[in-house]
Amino acid sequence: xxxxxxxxxxxxxxxxxxxxxxxxxxxxxxxxxxxxxxxxxxxxxxxxxxxxxxxxxxxxxxxxxxxxxxxxxxxxxxxxxxxxxxxxxxxxxxxxxxxxxxxxxxxxxxxxxxxxxxxxxxxxxxxxxxxxxxxxxxxxxxxxxxxxxxxxxxxxxxxxxxxxxxxxxxxxxxxxxxxxxxxxxxxxxxxxxxxxxxxxxxxxxxxxxxxxxxxxxxxxxxxxxxxxxxxxxxxxxxxxxxxxxxxxxxxxxxxxxxxxxxxxxxxxxxxxxxxxxxxxxxxxxxxxxxxxxxxxxxxxxxxxxxxxxxxxxxxxxxxxxxxxxxxxxxxxxxxxxxxxxx
Numbered sequence: 001x002x003x004x005x006x007x008x009x010x011x012x013x014x015x016x017x018x019x020x021x022x023x024x025x026x027x028x029x030x031x032x033x034x035x036x037x038x039x040x041x042x043x044x045x046x047x048x049x050x051x052x053x054x055x056x057x058x059x060x061x062x063x064x065x066x067x068x069x070x071x072x073x074x075x076x077x078x079x080x081x082x083x084x085x086x087x088x089x090x091x092x093x094x095x096x097x098x099x100x101x102x103x104x105x106x107x108x109x110x111x112x113x114x115x116x117x118x119x120x121x122x123x124x125x126x127x128x129x130x131x132x133x134x135x136x137x138x139x140x141x142x143x144x145x146x147x148x149x150x151x152x153x154x155x156x157x158x159x160x161x162x163x164x165x166x167x168x169x170x171x172x173x174x175x176x177x178x179x180x181x182x183x184x185x186x187x188x189x190x191x192x193x194x195x196x197x198x199x200x201x202x203x204x205x206x207x208x209x210x211x212x213x214x215x216x217x218x219x220x221x222x223x224x225x226x227x228x229x230x231x232x233x234x235x236x237x238x239x240x241x242x243x244x245x246x247x248x249x250x251x252x253x254x255x256x257x258x259x260x261x262x263x264x265x266x267x268x269x270x271x272x273x274x275x276x277x278x279x280x281x282x283x284x285x286x287x288x289x290x291x292x293x294x295x296x297x298x299x300x301x302x303x304x305x306x307x308x309x310x311x312x313x314x315x316x317x318x319x320x321x322x323x324x325x326x327x328x329x330x331x332x333x334x335x336x337x338x339x340x341x342x
Contacts (some may be wrong), residue, residue: 001116002044004028006036006062007051007078016049019105025112033062040071047115049108050095052079052086060093067094074115078103142194175294176205178341182290185337189330190282196254203255204287207262210240234271237263254283262287265322285324289315289331292323297342308342 003025007013013029020027028043030036034057036048048066052059063075076097077090090098097111184201192200211219214236218229225233240259244252261275261284268276270288280288293315299305312335319328331338 001046002026002028003047003049003112004030004036004039004043004045004073005049006030006033006054006059007049008032008054009051012051016103019108023109033057033059033065036062037065037069040066040069040073045071045073047074047076047112050075050077052077052081052090060089063090063093063095076108076111076115142198145195175298176208178294179207179287179290180205181341182293182338183286185334186286186290186327186330187283189333190286190326192282196283199251199254200258200283200286203251204258204283204290206240206244206252206255207258207287207291208236208240209243209255210236210238210259212243213239234263237261237272257281258283258287260284262291264288266324267321269322280324282324282327285327289323289327293331293338308339312338 003020005013005016005020005027007016007029008031010031013031017027017029028039028045030039032054036050037057039045050059050063054062057065059077059079063077066073066075074097075095076099077095078099078101079086079090080101082100087098096115099108099111180201183204184197187197187200214233218225218232221229237260241256244256244259247253247256258281260272261281264270264273264275264280264284265288266277266280266285268274293308293311296306296311296314297308312331315323315328315331319325
């Protein structure tokens with residue numbers, strides 16, 4: 001575990017270095033934000049302890065640059081400021097946690113242990129958010145609304161991902177990111193408001209989270225499922241909904257809606273409820289198309305991959321049968337982008 005201390009006060013920095021080294025962490029020092037960014041270019045760091053008030057480049061500006069550059073590190077702010085406004089500014093800059101000075105070493109150590117425990121998720125979350133914000137610059141209003149509606153998002157998703165880590169499914173990290181990317185593109189092309197586009201983009205990668213409850217003998221079977229096995233497989237929609245629907249986060253609530261409805265079909269032949277037409281939430285209709293495209297265009301244990309042009313033509317042929325025609329029309333408006341992606 002590698003920790004970088006960004007602190008201009010030499011005594012404070014030495015104090016933290018000695019403490020962390022006594023806990024057997026590898027420690028890197030930086031006297032200001034500019035130096036910290038230089039270090040990150042050539043060093044893989046896991047956690048950054050960031051002072052706010054520093055010359056040359058302060059902690060808020062440095063943290064924002066870290067997020068803009070896509071470094072997937074955990075940032076814990078260290079500051080003498082105790083007002084709510086500074087905490088809010090830290091959150092907007094991209095900080096993960098906040099400790100006030102004088103620093104209580106037991107509190108600092110507890111926060112580091114927690115960050116260390118959930119480090120894989122922190123890295124995934126920051127990579128995902130960087131991907132989202134790099135696609136389209138969101139307005140300050142949308143960023144504020146997302147944060148206000150998802151105050152408990154981090155801990156809730158951490159707890160969920162911790163449970164998920166005890167299981168496994170058949171889909172790759174890349175698959176979830178591609179589904180998220182395409183779902184966001186389709187939502188945007190359909191003219192949904194910026195907030196809903198962001199919620200769909202962030203939550204759609206959780207569409208198959210319910211597969212954690214499906215036995216590996218079925219989930220990873222390299223052949224066509226028997227009818228009774230298929231019935232068990234279909235339960236992943238209900239399992240996913242149960243995992244996500246009790247959350248207070250607007251993102252996870254959207255994820256529950258998607259998990260439940262992304263296998264519903266326009267003509268009512270889908271599952272689990274046999275919804276049809278406009279009964280299917282637009283989020284589920286969007287992910288139905290995005291997930292189908294990626295599934296057909298990707299290699300799976302039971303089938304080879306298919307050319308993307310062939311996949312798109314099949315989706316078009318099933319418009320108004322399996323898929324929402326508006327979503328399919330939006331898909332073909334961004335056809336060139338999709339082809340390049342695959």
